[in-house]
Structures are given as C-alpha cells and as structure tokens.
Amino acid sequence: MKLAVVGAGIVGLTTGAGFAELGHQVECYDIDAGKIGLLTAGAVPYHEPGLQSLVERNVAAGRLRFGLAPEQLTSQAEVIFLAVGTPSADDGHMQLAPLWAAADKLTAWPGGGRRIVVVKSTVPVGTADRLEARLRSRLPADCEVHVASIPEFMREGGAVRDFFEPARIVIGTNDPETFERLDLLHRRLPAPILGTDRRTAELSKLAANAHLAVRLSFANEMAALAEQTGADYPAIARVLGMDPRIGPHFLGAGLGFGGSCLPKDARALVRLADEAGAPQTLVAAAIRANVMLPLRMVRKLEAALSGPSRRRVALLGLTFKPGTDDMREAPSIRLATELLRRHPGIVLTAYDPAAGEHAKRALPNAVQLCDSAEAALRGADAAILVTEWPEFRKIQAEDFKNWMKRPILLDGRNALDAETLNAQGVVCIGVGRLPATPSDALGAAELTAFQTEVEP
Numbered sequence: 001m002k003l004a005v006v007g008a009g010i011v012g013l014t015t016g017a018g019f020a021e022l023g024h025q026v027e028c029y030d031i032d033a034g035k036i037g038l039l040t041a042g043a044v045p046y047h048e049p050g051l052q053s054l055v056e057r058n059v060a061a062g063r064l065r066f067g068l069a070p071e072q073l074t075s076q077a078e079v080i081f082l083a084v085g086t087p088s089a090d091d092g093h094m095q096l097a098p099l100w101a102a103a104d105k106l107t108a109w110p111g112g113g114r115r116i117v118v119v120k121s122t123v124p125v126g127t128a129d130r131l132e133a134r135l136r137s138r139l140p141a142d143c144e145v146h147v148a149s150i151p152e153f154m155r156e157g158g159a160v161r162d163f164f165e166p167a168r169i170v171i172g173t174n175d176p177e178t179f180e181r182l183d184l185l186h187r188r189l190p191a192p193i194l195g196t197d198r199r200t201a202e203l204s205k206l207a208a209n210a211h212l213a214v215r216l217s218f219a220n221e222m223a224a225l226a227e228q229t230g231a232d233y234p235a236i237a238r239v240l241g242m243d244p245r246i247g248p249h250f251l252g253a254g255l256g257f258g259g260s261c262l263p264k265d266a267r268a269l270v271r272l273a274d275e276a277g278a279p280q281t282l283v284a285a286a287i288r289a290n291v292m293l294p295l296r297m298v299r300k301l302e303a304a305l306s307g308p309s310r311r312r313v314a315l316l317g318l319t320f321k322p323g324t325d326d327m328r329e330a331p332s333i334r335l336a337t338e339l340l341r342r343h344p345g346i347v348l349t350a351y352d353p354a355a356g357e358h359a360k361r362a363l364p365n366a367v368q369l370c371d372s373a374e375a376a377l378r379g380a381d382a383a384i385l386v387t388e389w390p391e392f393r394k395i396q397a398e399d400f401k402n403w404m405k406r407p408i409l410l411d412g413r414n415a416l417d418a419e420t421l422n423a424q425g426v427v428c429i430g431v432g433r434l435p436a437t438p439s440d441a442l443g444a445a446e447l448t449a450f451q452t453e454v455e456p
C-alpha cells in the first residue's frame with residue numbers, strides 16, 4: 001500500500017518506518033526543515049532504541065522517503081496518517097492548531113480518488129468527526145475522503161518494540177470499506193484488532209492514559225502513607241501486584257509521572273469531561289497528587305540536610321524516564337525549580353546520559369550540567385536520583401563516599417540497593433521505605449498553598 005505520514009515525531013517516524021519495514025511505500029512529511037534535513041541525511045533526531053537502524057534499512061530499500069511537502073514527493077498515498085503534536089494549552093485543553101494546519105494542507109495534495117485519513121495524534125473526542133467534515137467541505141469533488149481514528153499506545157524508549165508488538169490495535173470508523181483497508185494494513189501485526197466507532201477510539205486512548213495516571217498517583221500516595229506509618233511500600237506493591245486483578249505493572253512509586261503525554265492527556269480529559277458534564281474527579285485528583293511529589297522530595301532533602309541553602313546537591317538523571325532524551329514535563333524540572341525557589345543559595349549539579357541540549361533548554365539556568373555522574377557528585381552534600389538510568393546502579397558505595405562530601409542519597413525511584421549501600425556507609429533513603437521523621441510530613445497549610453499553585 002502507498003502510505004503517507006504527516007508529522008515525523010516519535011510516533012509518526014516510528015509508524016512510517018514500521019509500515020515500510022512491513023513492505024509498504026511510505027512518505028513522511030514534517031514542517032520542521034531541520035528535522036527533515038537530518039532524516040534525509042540519514043540521522044534520526046530521537047534517542048529511541050532500534051529506530052535509527054529501522055529508518056536506515058527502509059530508506060536504503062527505497063520504501064521510506066522524507067519531505068517538507070507532498071509536492072516534493074508527488075504523493076499518491078491511499079492512507080495518510082496524521083501524527084502531529086497536540087500539546088497542552090495553558091488552560092489544559094489540547095492545542096489542535098497543528099492538526100488543522102496539517103489537515104488543511106491535505107486539500108492541496110495532488111491526485112484525487114479515495115483516501116483514508118487516519119488520526120494517530122491523541123485528540124479530544126469528536127475531533128475525527130470535525131476533521132472529516134472540514135476535509136469534505138474543502139476537497140475537490142473527485143476526492144472521496146474518510147477519516148478514521150487509530151490511537152497510538154506506544155511508549156517512548158520502546159516505540160519500535162511497541163509498533164511491532166502492540167498489546168491491541170483500535171480502529172475507529174463507521175465505514176466498512178475503510179475498516180477493511182485499515183484492518184488489512186494492520187493484520188500482520190501480532191495483536192487483536194478492535195473495531196469501534198471514532199469517538200470510542202478517541203476516548204479509549206484518553207481513558208488508557210488517565211487510568212495509568214490514576215494508578216501511579218495511587219501508588220505514590222500509598223508510598224507516602226507507608227513512609228508515615230513505618231511500612232515498606234515496595235513490599236506492598238509486590239503484594240498488590242500478585243493479585244491478578246491488580247497486576248504488577250505501573251505501581252512504582254517515586255517522583256511521579258512526566259513526559260509529553262500522561263500529564264497532557266489527563267489534563268485534556270479533565271477539561272473535556274467538565275464540558276461534557278461528566279467530571280473526572282479521580283483523574284483531577286491524580287494530577288494534583290502527581291505535582292506534589294517533587295515538593296515531598298524537597299522536604300525530604302531539607303530533613304536530610306537540615307537546611308540545604310548554600311549546600312551542593314547533585315541530581316542524577318533528568319529525563320522523564322530512562323531510555324529517552326525527552327525532557328517534556330520531566331519531574332526534574334519542577335524539582336530543580338522548587339529547590340532553587342526555596343533555597344536560592346543552593347548549588348545544583350546534574351547529570352543525565354541522554355538529555356543533552358534538551359536539559360539545558362528545559363531546566364533553570366542555575367543548574368550546572370555535568371558530563372558524568374562522578375562530575376555531578378564530586379563535593380556534593382547530597383544527591384537525588386531522579387531518573388533510574390541503569391548506569392546509576394553501577395556506582396559503588398566506595399565511589400559515593402569518595403566523590404561526595406557527604407554520601408547522602410535520596411533515591412527518588414527506589415532504583416538502588418538501599419540495604420547494601422546503607423550497610424557500606426552510604427545513607428540511602430528510598431520512597432515509601434523508611435518511617436519519616438516528623439519534619440518530613442507536609443504541613444496542611446503548605447500543602448494547600450502548593451496545591452492551589454498547581455491546580456490542574
């Protein structure tokens with residue numbers, strides 16, 4: 001089949017390269033000339049395992065091409081995927097301007113006939129309906145267009161694996177012929193295909209991310225309760241996870257969920273639900289609970305250092321999770337900002353193996369970015385493990401003791417072997433693990449003030 005993808009972000013590029021690997025002819029477009037320049041020169045601009053070789057292989061085989069506009073490639077695509085970004089607006093709604101801009105360009109695409117436009121981007125319910133009406137009113141009479149919703153569930157850092165081994169594929173359309181073509185396109189992927197209407201497909205995507213957000217906030221609040229009551233949250237998570245009705249995934253407590261999707265999609269769902277008259281109070285509470293977590297960590301640091309002003313504190317890991325260079329809504333940003341706001345004299349050093357320039361752009365200027373964990377830790381009074389990159393687990397107790405002024409580690413992801421480190425003279429404090437000292441607990445007034453500040 002001839003396919004086109006508009007928006008060569010992580011989703012668009014992985015989808016395009018993935019379908020090319022399955023033997024289809026794919027053209028990928030993006031308005032970002034820098035990105036298209038890199039891709040045309042053979043460089044993938046994302047830290048995404050397996051994507052570089054997937055792209056290289058399919059470009060070399062002549063199945064994958066890149067361009068700034070369809071006129072450059074004379075597209076005759078039967079199926080066009082829209083995979084542009086849908087970032088949050090200030091009020092929590094999703095910005096759909098990139099989607100409408102991309103869609104409006106479709107009306108100038110060469111060639112008529114029957115075309116299927118698939119919305120891959122995560123969007124509010126009803127967007128595919130609006131898009132179809134918009135396209136039909138603008139396309140020439142010889143062009144028959146059908147819009148479908150095929151939401152994407154891939155995870156960053158595992159996008160290629162998730163493309164080839166998805167848990168499920170949802171095809172949202174009411175048009176039987178459109179379903180048949182899209183079903184045929186996806187049939188080689190080893191996953192159940194669920195046919196739904198478009199609105200159900202759109203809401204199922206938002207519901208999936210909101211469910212994950214609620215689950216994580218539950219885990220984090222339970223971990224806080226474990227700390228305050230002297231229980232051990234990781235053991236509780238194991239107990240919960242062994243119940244097949246609960247399952248073991250996404251129960252990890254720590255600094256909370258970040259990234260370009262979970263927070264954005266949860267916020268958008270709350271807005272959508274308010275307008276629809278079916279408020280999602282649980283999801284709203286999950287968002288609030290999540291943004292509190294960096295503050296909890298600041299309070300822990302304050303308790304551990306008895307006042308971190310003019311101290312040197314190292315942040316280990318900055319991206320929103322390991323395996324990616326993505327800094328979008330990374331908890332490290334709120335943590336660093338809050339530390340600097342509350343303790344203007346603090347010296348913050350930081351190291352991340354992948355964040356590079358993204359970290360420089362996302363973090364306050366005062367954060368000193370280092371090019372190794374050792375450089376960040378040298379002379380530090382304490383360190384906070386923010387992102388559980390595997391290389392941090394290789395640092396030995398002796399290294400922490402030699403490099404740091406005081407080997408105090410706040411493990412914000414329960415990634416380190418606290419027992420071993422503690423036995424070897426390093427103070428390692430995990431999340432939901434140790435009984436909190438009274439000063440750890442957030443005062444009610446402080447909690448309310450912070451919550452008001454971060455109200456979703």
Ligand SMILES: NC(=O)C1=CN([C@@H]2O[C@H](COP(=O)(O)OP(=O)(O)OC[C@H]3O[C@@H](n4cnc5c(N)ncnc54)[C@H](O)[C@@H]3O)[C@@H](O)[C@H]2O)C=CC1
Binds near residue numbers: 008009035083085155
């Ligand atoms: N990142 C992820 O793992 C997942 C993302 N999603 C959703 O997929 C969508 C895309 O996400 P990402 O790939 O992460 O976004 P991204 O921000 O990495 O990439 C979006 C791309 O679209 C391009 N673009 C914007 N307007 C355009 C236009 N008018 N014409 C052509 N290109 C245009 C941008 O230049 C950018 O390269 C979002 O709605 C997101 O919520 C869904 C599942 C997973």
Ligand SMILES: O=C(O)[C@H]1O[C@H](OP(=O)(O)OP(=O)(O)OC[C@H]2O[C@@H](n3ccc(=O)[nH]c3=O)[C@H](O)[C@@H]2O)[C@H](O)[C@@H](O)[C@@H]1O
Binds near residue numbers: 209254
């Ligand atoms: O819509 C999207 O873009 C995607 O959003 C998430 O994927 P992703 O943002 O790549 O990251 P996750 O692996 O879900 O992690 C999200 C956040 O939760 C945190 N997390 C995850 C798991 C856990 O146990 N504890 C925890 O704090 C991570 O550190 C990270 O900050 C979903 O998992 C994907 O299914 C979805 O397609």
